[in-house]
Amino acid sequence: MNAGTGDGDELYVDGSDGGRTGGAKAGRGSVTGGGTVMFSDAPGGGSGPAPAVPAPGHRPGAAPDAAGARAASVPRARPAPRPGPDGVPAKSRKAGKAGKARKTGRWAKVGQRIVPDDLQPEVLRVELTELGDAFRAYQRHPEPDLAALAELHDRKARAFALWADVTGDASLREEADRAAAAARTTREMDANRHGVPVGEDGPLVERLLTRGQGVHARNVLEHLRVTSPLPEAEARLAVLMITLRAARAGTGNVTGQDLSGWLQGDAERVLQALADMGWLLLPEDVAPDDALMSRPEEPTQVTVPTLIPTQPRPFFFGKVTRARLSGWAQKVVGDRKLRKKKAGPATRLLAVYTAAHSRPDGCLGEAVEDGDGLALETVASFCGLRPEDVAEHAGLLAAAGWLEEDADTAGGRLRGRLAERVLPLSGLL
Numbered sequence: 001m002n003a004g005t006g007d008g009d010e011l012y013v014d015g016s017d018g019g020r021t022g023g024a025k026a027g028r029g030s031v032t033g034g035g036t037v038m039f040s041d042a043p044g045g046g047s048g049p050a051p052a053v054p055a056p057g058h059r060p061g062a063a064p065d066a067a068g069a070r071a072a073s074v075p076r077a078r079p080a081p082r083p084g085p086d087g088v089p090a091k092s093r094k095a096g097k098a099g100k101a102r103k104t105g106r107w108a109k110v111g112q113r114i115v116p117d118d119l120q121p122e123v124l125r126v127e128l129t130e131l132g133d134a135f136r137a138y139q140r141h142p143e144p145d146l147a148a149l150a151e152l153h154d155r156k157a158r159a160f161a162l163w164a165d166v167t168g169d170a171s172l173r174e175e176a177d178r179a180a181a182a183a184r185t186t187r188e189m190d191a192n193r194h195g196v197p198v199g200e201d202g203p204l205v206e207r208l209l210t211r212g213q214g215v216h217a218r219n220v221l222e223h224l225r226v227t228s229p230l231p232e233a234e235a236r237l238a239v240l241m242i243t244l245r246a247a248r249a250g251t252g253n254v255t256g257q258d259l260s261g262w263l264q265g266d267a268e269r270v271l272q273a274l275a276d277m278g279w280l281l282l283p284e285d286v287a288p289d290d291a292l293m294s295r296p297e298e299p300t301q302v303t304v305p306t307l308i309p310t311q312p313r314p315f316f317f318g319k320v321t322r323a324r325l326s327g328w329a330q331k332v333v334g335d336r337k338l339r340k341k342k343a344g345p346a347t348r349l350l351a352v353y354t355a356a357h358s359r360p361d362g363c364l365g366e367a368v369e370d371g372d373g374l375a376l377e378t379v380a381s382f383c384g385l386r387p388e389d390v391a392e393h394a395g396l397l398a399a400a401g402w403l404e405e406d407a408d409t410a411g412g413r414l415r416g417r418l419a420e421r422v423l424p425l426s427g428l429l
Contacts (some may be wrong), residue, residue: 001220111156134155149186154179157183206424209324217356220243228384233383242280268288338351349382352415353374354359355427365414
């Protein structure tokens with residue numbers, strides 16, 4: 001029996017007796033004349049393969065052509081999921097559990113950590129969940145808001161500290177400490193960008209150094225404290241200022257005005273001593289007294305061998321930072337009120353050290369649990385003084401309006417605060 005299309009584009013079926021039945025409409029299950037057109041609604045509910053419909057012109061008994069082969073290779077229908085003991089398919093049960101877990105907050109995350117949905121107390125779980133959402137919302141902000149970010153870090157530090165107490169997880173305590181440090185750093189970045197208010201309603205302070213440059217300044221001071229070639233304050237001051245001039249290339253320019261401003265009448269003696277011991281190299285045709293006569297248009301180029309780039313160097317920073325540090329130190333030692341009070345090299349070194357080791361609010365030293373301030377022996381070592389003499393020079397700084405009040409040296413610590421006018425020179429501890 002063959003099926004095909006007649007001249008009127010109608011289906012026909014050849015009966016077993018060779019007669020043709022026309023007018024069969026597509027989609028009907030049977031036609032008259034003893035023939036049947038089979039589609040996908042094969043008997044057996046569709047669980048078995050669907051019988052292939054012979055292509056037009058196909059002879060019974062002949063091998064199936066390509067179209068017939070494609071029809072015979074129709075894949076079987078996928079079996080329905082097998083229900084579990086409770087009548088619910090296992091896959092559906094897992095999806096339901098995951099959805100329920102998400103609804104109950106099990107997958108809430110903060111700081112790459114999953115917040116358990118059974119974490120107690122409940123207020124902690126809610127705070128951690130909301131904190132994670134707040135951090136993700138901040139990341140979508142088009143512009144940074146460092147003040148808001150610092151608040152988020154503070155919240156994280158408090159929440160993770162409580163989480164560590166509840167669970168006994170030491171790694172949570174470490175992350176709380178990191179969040180607290182991040183909050184401080186972020187606030188300092190914000191203060192450095194916008195300035196720090198003086199008092200409650202005072203003007204914003206324009207800082208000369210960034211926080212990173214303050215770190216470089218303290219590194220230079222510590223290096224010179226330990227390695228100064230001569231112990232007295234006059235030599236230490238000259239070494240500091242020349243080092244900042246030659247920090248990058250090993251060479252720097254100085255003028256007679258520079259040397260006289262730093263050391264007054266001791267300039268030639270100190271310069272000669274540094275040259276004699278090899279710490280400083282002058283040009284072949286220049287003597288220390290010639291350097292004192294050099295003018296800004298024709299400065300003297302000095303060389304510090306230990307800072308030449310071919311040698312291992314104690315610190316590294318860029319051109320802009322070197323110039324900024326040198327200008328910062330020059331502003332300190334050349335402060336008008338210090339010059340008016342005829343402050344000597346030791347007092348000026350103390351001014352440099354206190355400025356470099358002060359917080360944005362002007363307080364000396366870092367704020368720690370056992371008190372703030374600076375170690376008296378370290379300060380004295382940098383300034384070329386005895387520890388018991390530091391208080392006298394701190395008093396001179398207070399008289400010059402560098403410190404707000406007389407410094408306290410009790411307990412082996414130097415405590416004090418920079419005056420308001422000096423806050424732009426703070427090293428931003």
